[in-house]
Amino acid sequence: GAVVSQHPSRVICKSGTSVKIECRSLDFQATTMFWYRQFPKKSLMLMATSNEGSKATYEQGVEKDKFLINHASLTLSTLTVTSAHPEDSSFYICSATRDGTYEQYFGPGTRLTVT
């Protein structure tokens, strides 16, 4: 199968601090990864497309300076929430596309709580 992991699964941080979330494809290479945000009982909102070796493509309305994305290898993308505020509290989910296929494989999600 195609497994995607996220770390941490849950994080609590203080307002003003930065938090890094890792997304790894464990058994396949992923040139492209995606970062989503999900509010309670709501659908997934695509934040950005992460491309290995190049800059991420952000969706309209997503602050690229606040949500820093780095895709330094074919198996790892990171999302850093900078200067976090309580309104950034959410469930963040990443996904990875196995090169050459049409499917996205999703990570288990990271619950971020900013106090």
Next chain:
Amino acid sequence: AQSVAQPEDQVNVAEGNPLTVKCTYSVSGNPYLFWYVQYPNRGLQFLLKYITGDNLVKGSYGFEAEFNKSQTSFHLKKPSALVSDSALYFCAVRDKGPMTTDSWGKLQFGAGTQVVVTP
């Protein structure tokens, strides 16, 4: 622009009864269609997809979906629901456009349908 509609916020069904979760889509060309399931505080699990070929697609955990081009629908079905099927279900669509870097794999999700299966 592509879009997906899941008209029901919640579907209630008794265990053992058939389960249907509705999905309609709108795309400019031929679609790639997907169903995912999400359990509380978890990521999404892939159930099945339609890319091409037979309109009836069989997936994981006994689920299937029928692609209906004339009705632009891709309803998810299971002949006999289990209590463990209670979860949030998402339909998603992707255009069969050119696979450029900024459009490759980008999915449009429906709002989700909560399925509640009672014993």
